[in-house]
Amino acid sequence: MAPLREKIGYGFGDMASSMFWKVFSYYLPFFYANVFGIGLIETGVLLLVTRIWDAVSDPMMGIVADRTKTRWGKYRPYLLWVAAPFSICGILLFTTPDWGSAAKLVWAYVTYILMMTVYTGINVPYGAMLGVMTDDSQEKTVFSSFRMFFAYGGSFIALFAWDPLCNLFRNSMGMSLQSSWQFAMIVIATCCFILFLLCFKMTREKLTTVSSASLGSDLKALVTNKPWWLLNGASLCFNLFNTVRGATVAFFFADIIGGEQHIVVFSLSILFYSGLFLGVGEVANMVGVALAVPITKKLGKKPTFILVDALLIIFSIVFFTCSPATNAGLLVMLLLQVVISVLTGVMSPLVWSMYADVSDYSELKYHSASTGLIFSSASMAQKFGGAIGGAAVMWLLHGYGYIERPEGAQTLDITQPDSAISCLWMLMTFIPAGVALLSMIIVWLYPLGTSEMNDIVAKLKVQREQPVDNPGNKFTEPV
Numbered sequence: 001m002a003p004l005r006e007k008i009g010y011g012f013g014d015m016a017s018s019m020f021w022k023v024f025s026y027y028l029p030f031f032y033a034n035v036f037g038i039g040l041i042e043t044g045v046l047l048l049v050t051r052i053w054d055a056v057s058d059p060m061m062g063i064v065a066d067r068t069k070t071r072w073g074k075y076r077p078y079l080l081w082v083a084a085p086f087s088i089c090g091i092l093l094f095t096t097p098d099w100g101s102a103a104k105l106v107w108a109y110v111t112y113i114l115m116m117t118v119y120t121g122i123n124v125p126y127g128a129m130l131g132v133m134t135d136d137s138q139e140k141t142v143f144s145s146f147r148m149f150f151a152y153g154g155s156f157i158a159l160f161a162w163d164p165l166c167n168l169f170r171n172s173m174g175m176s177l178q179s180s181w182q183f184a185m186i187v188i189a190t191c192c193f194i195l196f197l198l199c200f201k202m203t204r205e206k207l208t209t210v211s212s213a214s215l216g217s218d219l220k221a222l223v224t225n226k227p228w229w230l231l232n233g234a235s236l237c238f239n240l241f242n243t244v245r246g247a248t249v250a251f252f253f254a255d256i257i258g259g260e261q262h263i264v265v266f267s268l269s270i271l272f273y274s275g276l277f278l279g280v281g282e283v284a285n286m287v288g289v290a291l292a293v294p295i296t297k298k299l300g301k302k303p304t305f306i307l308v309d310a311l312l313i314i315f316s317i318v319f320f321t322c323s324p325a326t327n328a329g330l331l332v333m334l335l336l337q338v339v340i341s342v343l344t345g346v347m348s349p350l351v352w353s354m355y356a357d358v359s360d361y362s363e364l365k366y367h368s369a370s371t372g373l374i375f376s377s378a379s380m381a382q383k384f385g386g387a388i389g390g391a392a393v394m395w396l397l398h399g400y401g402y403i404e405r406p407e408g409a410q411t412l413d414i415t416q417p418d419s420a421i422s423c424l425w426m427l428m429t430f431i432p433a434g435v436a437l438l439s440m441i442i443v444w445l446y447p448l449g450t451s452e453m454n455d456i457v458a459k460l461k462v463q464r465e466q467p468v469d470n471p472g473n474k475f476t477e478p479v
Contacts, residue, residue, distance in 0.1 A: 002134060002143070002206075009202020010133070010143055011150030013079060013126045016195035018151035019158040019188055020090055020119070025243055026278060027162060028093075029390050030250035033404050035181055036096050038105055040404060044394030046108055051387030054116035058383065061124040062376025063218070068125075073205030075125035075132065075372065082122035083196035087189035089115040094185040096178035116383070120376075122196065128372040130352060131359045132207040135461070137453050140356040141296060144349035145289050152285035152345060154195070158188050160279030218373055221366040227358050228374065230446045232381045234305065235351050237439035239385025241312065241432045242344060247393045248427040249274050251402075255416045256324055256424055263330045272330055280334060281341035288345020295346060300450045301354055302443060308343045308350075309440035315340050316433040320425060354446075357453050364460045396423055 032043040068074045092111045097104060130143055165187055170180035222228060253274040261272045270276070296304050319336045323329030359374045400423035403414055448456075 006203055007143060007146040009199050011146040012195045013199035014147045014151035015154035016192040017123050019154040019192055022155040023158050025386055026246040027250055029247045029394060031181060035177055040394045040398040044391040048387050048391035050112040050116055051383045054120060054383050057120050058124055058376040058380040059373055061120045062373035065125040065128055065372035075129045076203060076205055078122055078125035079196050079200040082118055083193050085118045086122050087193040089118050090189045091185050095182050124376045128375040130356050132205045135207055137457055141293055141353040144352040145292050148348040149286050149289040152282045156279050156282030159282060160275050163273055163275040221362060222373060225362055227361055227446060227448050230442055231354055231358055233442040234439050235381035236385045237435050238347055239382045240389045241435045243386045243389030244393060244427055245432050247390050249278055252424050252428055264327050277337055281337050284338040284341035285345035288342040289349055292346045292349045301350055302446055302449050305350060305443045306440055308347050309436045311343050312436040313433045316429050320429040357448050360456055360460055361448060364456050364463060393427060
């Protein structure tokens with residue numbers, strides 16, 4: 001049983017990653033279109049191209065990490081090596097140079113590609129650490145739950161503080177709109193740097209796995225791994241669900257809720273802004289993470305995944321019935337955000353734990369540990385989901401006539417056409433519901449249930465203690 005200190009330390013790693021990732025996912029599209037000053041179409045292409053490159057680079061990083069040998073282990077040293085570049089690239093990403101449109105677009109591509117490359121360099125090895133910190137399937141879920149609990153805690157801090165930080169630098173310190181976003185990121189980046197160093201200090205790799213096969217064999221094993229393909233599909237849909245809703249929120253609040261809306265709770269008037277909506281969601285995510293272990297113990301991982309998808313479909317559609325013109329409607333929106341976020345919170349550690357199971361399945365079947373390569377696919381699915389979701393939001397808004405703020409504008413106030421408003425509602429409701437339905441269908445076909453994993457773990461313990469060519473450890477493919 002791993003000590004509590006190590007579980008907390010592991011959580012710090014994704015706390016740092018998630019602080020950046022949520023700001024990128026939820027605010028970067030809005031930043032490019034309304035602060036930085038490039039169009040919706042250009043923003044959509046930028047998000048798609050750069051993240052597709054980033055997703056392709058994930059398996060490369062997984063291969064490199066699998067073959068890394070240091071006194072600190074395979075994966076853990078990358079937390080130390082990449083922490084500073086990670087933070088610096090984040091600051092550059094939210095920097096708006098005083099250049100012409102073409103030069104600014106080049107800057108956006110270069111800084112985004114750099115940021116996503118160093119994100120891969122630290123996040124893929126970090127994720128793969130789960131496969132070598134314990135060999136117990138249920139404890140992997142516990143580690144994964146700590147990871148996601150701290151991830152959502154970091155997301156809450158970043159999202160809840162983002163608007164106040166921007167307003168502090170802009171209103172209290174007299175900075176421009178563009179500079180206020182840059183300095184807000186400097187604060188977040190500093191926190192992330194410290195958290196990664198703490199993660200390195202507080203964790204250890206306990207299992208020694210060997211990637212004994214050739215690179216070609218590892219890749220062949222990967223592409224013939226049915227559970228890997230299915231889990232990738234489900235994970236991509238899950239990330240697409242989160243990205244579509246998340247990337248829409250800043251637009252939804254700017255153009256439907258408005259910047260001065262308040263909700264009244266027990267005679268207390270509270271400003272209802274995007275950071276509050278997203279921040280409350282992150283707290284609810286943390287509740288969901290805490291529920292993940294007891295729920296999966298009782299129901300199993302696969303049934304839990306299917307149940308969560310079904311509930312996400314229902315509550316996403318109910319969100320469409322809310323009225324932003326009444327206090328009751330706004331309160332129901334916030335309540336539904338809480339419920340949906342609890343459900344996605346349950347899902348998050350579940351996905352990472354299932355990737356650890358797929359890694360064990362692969363090691364048993366192919367007699368070679370490719371943990372980093374398999375976990376890189378989880379990051380790849382996350383980024384493909386982000387790429388497709390972010391680009392789709394931009395292109396759909398453009399197609400439905402969304403009016404962008406002019407370059408250099410110092411205000412976000414503008415009136416949108418009815419078609420753009422309708423598109424924003426669909427992006428918050430029926431489109432995510434359709435994605436959740438597709439995810440549910442895919443997971444229904446996933447073959448690694450509780451009994452199958454118990455059998456795999458037992459056989460894998462024997463295999464790790466015996467020569468690779470020992471014939472006494474026969475593997476039976478799960479149906």
